[in-house]
Amino acid sequence: MRDFLPADKARRERVLAVVRERYRAHGFDEIETPVMEEYGRLHAGIGGDNEKLAYNVLARGLDADGIRAAADDPAALTDLGLRYDLTVPLARFYASHRAELPTVFRAIQIAPVWRAERPQKGRYRQFVQCDIDIIGDATSRAEAELMTASLDALDALGLTGASVRINDRRVLDAMLATFGFAESERPGVLITIDKLDKLGTDGVVAELRERGATPAAADAFEAFLRRPQSDAAAFDADGIRSRLPEGVGDDVISHLVGIGEAVRSARGGSTEVPLVFDPFLVRGMGYYTGTIFELAHPSVSYSLGGGGRYDGMIGRFLGSDVPAVGFSLGFERLVDLLGSSAGDVRTGVVLVHDRDVPLPELLAAKAHLLATGSRVRLEQRPKNLKALLERAAADGYAAFVALRAGEDVGSVEPRRIG
Structure with missing residues (x-):
């Protein structure tokens, strides 16, 4: 959990302003939910490993005896918890307000979430998530809208050339069935496959054998990984099929192709669609039911966001299934990647005044500058004016006015800083 100095805070807000503006331009509406949710909702088995990282809140009204009696039962000891993501609160929000939407x-x-992480570079206990979701649309249009809006946001931030790695949980399930993995072992197999980028083929196959996976299935999977293949397969039906074993249904492939065609049209009809089919993209959240995707940029090796379709989650709260799909930008990673280039626009005026300027004159001068639309900071003239102006520039101020007693601020021309 971090403090942010004014320059850092301003940079973060500029990035958020760009993202928010582009998302709103694509027809999304912003909502807000409480920072806390009920314990049972946060630990309903839909948050994956994040549930283990939740900060829980001690139930009110427990005395010492009550705490001792409930010490071995977190559900009895706590009744609320800080949200660890924005998807679970959204599902509850939609179930509560469906008739009004x-x-x-x-x-x-766009809001902070909390996880009891072990702090390290790029991993925080409090961080901002930046999500867009579409609820109520089961067609590929929803995925295409999310991807288009997110790619548009990155373009607006100056991060052109981004692409989306995409897969489908139904593709993964069909592949594992084709290789011969039993249904009961597939969740563990997916955990291992998710490490393919880190462990490579040898490491993943070795871990599958160590886990006791069906030997014949592990052999078939290894043979598939080692087959000759091209990394340049086009994002079309033939290109997707070329990266899959026999047995994956045409309906899933058609769904993926439809997303690609829609994104291509939305991006101006370019012959190159910014989507890359990755048959081994897993994403660890167990609530995904269909399409899954991650946002990639050539300047970094890690993803800048991701998401997927979670058609079964809202039904846990509503009693009837509602189609839903979401995309989350990795806001903290974006800010770190953009650094000082994150829309570094300096505006505003520093009103540097002598000590003897009467207060009414000083505030009248400030009111005059405010009326011109300027952001204004008052600063008494120091011995070292250069140091003051350098600090003001770092805080986002572009100009200064030097005011003496009895001087008409309207006749003083603002001077650029630096």
Whole structure:
């Protein structure tokens, strides 16, 4: 959990302003949910490993005896918890307000979440998530809208050339069935496959054998990984099939191709669609039911966001399934990647005044500058004016006015800093 100095805070807000503006331009509406949710909702088995990282809140009204009696039962000891993501609160929000929302609801959520992580570079206990979700649309249009809006946001931030790695949980399930993995062992097999980028083929196959996976299935999977293949397969039906074993249904491939065609059209009809089919993209959240994707940029090896379709989650709260799909930008990674280039626009005026300027004159001068639309900071003239102006520039100020007693600020021309 971090403090942010004014320059850092301003940079973060500029990035958020760009993302928010582009998302709103694509027809998404911003909502807000409480920072806390009920313990049972946060630990309903839909948050994956994040549930283990939740900060829980001690139930009110427990005395010492009550705490001792409930010490071995977290559900009895706590009744609330800080949200660890924005998807679970959104599902509860939609279930609570469905009658007041459009049939297809496009939501923006930009807010902090909390996880009891072990702090390290790029991993924080409090961080901002930047989500868009579409609820109520089961077609590929929803995925295409999310991807288009997110790629548009990156373009607006100056991060052109981004692409989306995409897969489908139904593809993964069909592949594992084709290789011969039993249904009961597939969740563990997916955990191992998710390490392919880190462990490579040899490491993944070795771990599968160590886990006691079906030997014949492990052999078939290894043979598939070692087959000759091209990394340059086009994002079309033939290109997707070329990266899959026999047995994956045409309907899933058609769904992926439809997303690609829609994104291509939305991006101006370019012959190159910014989507890359990755048959081994897993994403660890167990609530995904269909399409899954991650946002990639050539300047970094890690993803800048991701998401997927979670058609079964809202039904846990509503009693009937509602199609839903979401995309989350990795806001903290974006800010770190952009650094000082994150829309570094300096505006505003520093009103540097002599000590003897009467207060009414000083505030009248400030009011005059405010009326011109300027942001104004008052600073008494120091011995070292250069140091003051350098600090003001770092805080986002572009100009200064030097004011003496009895001087008409309207006749003083602002001077650029630096």
